[in-house]
Amino acid sequence: MEFPKCPHHTGNFITMKHVTLVSAFWLLTACSHQPEPEAAAAYAPPAVAATEPAPAAPDAPADEKAALYTDATSSGLLSPEQKIIKTARIIYSVDDFAAAKKRVAGIVSKSGGYILAESQHGDGTEKRNQLDIKVPAAAFDSCVDRLTGGVARLDEKSINAQDVTAEYVDxxxxxxxxxxxxxxxxxxxxxxxxxxxxxxxxxxxxxxxxxxxxxxxxLLYMDRQVSYSTIHLEYYQVLALSMPEAPGFFPRAWLALRNGWNNVLGLLINLMGWWPLMAVGVFLFIFIRRRWRKRNRSLATA
The missing domain is CATH 4.10.860 (DNA Excision Repair, Uvrb; Chain A)
Structure with a gap:
């Protein structure tokens, strides 16, 4: 059975088909030209400069920050000021104790330093002075050279440098x-x-x-130790009669006489300090002696 064709219906069918195709083509074209999101198109991570270390997070532990700083320092990216504590120990003998004391005070003053502590003691054999000296770090080497220059006998000279940069940074x-x-x-x-x-x-x-x-x-203590170096100085004058460093025969004889007289005076002074005990001893001696005499007299009369 064959149905009759309607020319008007056929034309509408073709027109709808064309409209559908055009709409699909337009949608495909619009999708293919859709712009990218602004943040994705515009954002580009900044490049880290090759000469600067990567910063640590604000809440990063202190060990991590110190490690980053230490790594940057060791790689040459940073050049922090070195923190070095210098100390020296000097021991020597002198011929004139008073002149040596005056000489040391002058050297320390010219170096811009000061004497932190001083301990002087002696006996019949020697005089000795021990000092703790503080001098600016820039004048440390020159001060050590001047203190040891021209001494009679240098017993010890040692210099120690302690690098505390890493501890300071941490x-x-x-x-x-x-x-x-x-x-x-x-x-x-x-x-x-x-x-x-x-x-x-x-x-x-x-x-x-x-x-x-x-x-x-x-930190303040370390800054102070770095800026002012320490010198432990000890000098002495030998007075012992049997020491090879002592003077010749006549000076030794004079020292012997003087030491003997000083020993006698010292003994007398020590005895004077025991006067209460001596007074009690004298009282007991007189009391016992009188009792003894009375006893002898009573026996003689009997």
Whole structure:
């Protein structure tokens, strides 16, 4: 059975087919030209400069920050000021004790230093003076050379240099981290609502502040030790009669006479210090002697 074709219906069918094809083509074209998201198209990670170390995170531990700083320093990226503590120990003998004392004071003064401690003692055989001297680090070597120059006999001269740069950097990093932690706790303290929260935050703040003060004190001490070097100086004059360093025959004879007289005077002075005991002894001697005489007299009369 054959149905009759309708010319009008056929034309509408062709037109709808064309519209559908055009719409599909337009949709495909629009999808293919869809722009990328602005953030994805515009963002590009910044390149880290080759001459700067990668920064640590704000909340990174102090050990990590110190390690980054140490790595950067060892690789030559950073050049921190070296922290070196210098000390020296000098021992020598002198011919004139008073002149040596005056000479040392002049050398220390010209070097811009000062005498921190002094201990002088002696006996009949020698005089000895021990000093702890502080001088600026820049004048350390010249001061040591002048102190040891022209001495009669140099017994010891030793110089020690201690590099505390790594310890200084690590301690400074720890203090910086503690300061940042203190600021965060202060912000938390402002938001605390209960007495318990306030007390807990204040306890943490107290502990952190104690650590900060201890670190500051240690850093100041290290700065002081670095800027001012220490010299332990000890000089002496020999007076012993049997020592090879002692003077000749006549000076020795004079020293012997003088020492003998000094010994006699010293003995007398020591005896004078025991006068109460001597007085008791004299009293007992007189008392016993009188009793003895009375006894003898009674026996003679009997």
């Amino acid at each position: 301690l400074n990093a720890r203090m910086t981290t503690r300061v940042a932690t203190e600021q965060r706790y202060l912000e938390i303290l402002k938001q605390a609502r209960t007495v318990k929260d306030v007390l807990e935050v204040e306890a943490q703040l107290k502990s952190i502040r104690e650590e900060i003060e201890a670190a500051k004190g240690r």
